[in-house]
Amino acid sequence: MKQKAIFYHAGCPVCATAEQTFVAALDPARFDVEVVHLAQQRARIEEAQRAGVRSVPALLINGQVFHINHGADLKDLV
Amino acid sequence: MKQKAIFYHAGCPVCATAEQTFVAALDPARFDVEVVHLAQQRARIEEAQRAGVRSVPALLINGQVFHINHGADLKDLV
Helix, strand or coil: CCEEEEEEECCCHHHHHHHHHHHHHECCCCEEEEEEECCCCHHHHHHHHHHCCCEEEEEEECCEEEEEEEEEEHHHCC | CCEEEEEEECCCHHHHHHHHHHHHHECCCCEEEEEEECCCCHHHHHHHHHHCCCEEEEEEECCEEEEEEEEEEHHHCC
16 A cells, blocks of 8 residues: 655745655655645645644655755744 | 665764655665765765755755755764
């Protein structure tokens, strides 16, 4: 069964680069990656915060948050 | 042909988590990942700096540097 990974972003250029290069490099045989645009899906900001996301872009995988470079602080999206 | 990706780290706990979860999630059909321990392979610090690495752990992929969370600044390894 595939694992779920969630890529949180906010449409920033840093986010777009990370999505195109980094998220695209994940093994599609093992991961289903959901891409969540937090500026457009504001109802999911709280979920991201609970998962430990402090800034975007971030990838949640195996319950662990990886902040990739820095586009925007989550607190600035609230 | 596989693309080469380089994961730079310095043996820190943040680096180890990133390697075990994140680097392991890359598609092995498309990427050959070299893991470089900069504290043990100090001759490669300059190469990492030239590539744009400012802190570890970092992944160099398609010529782009992705800083993943934050373990240590590269300048502190020099």
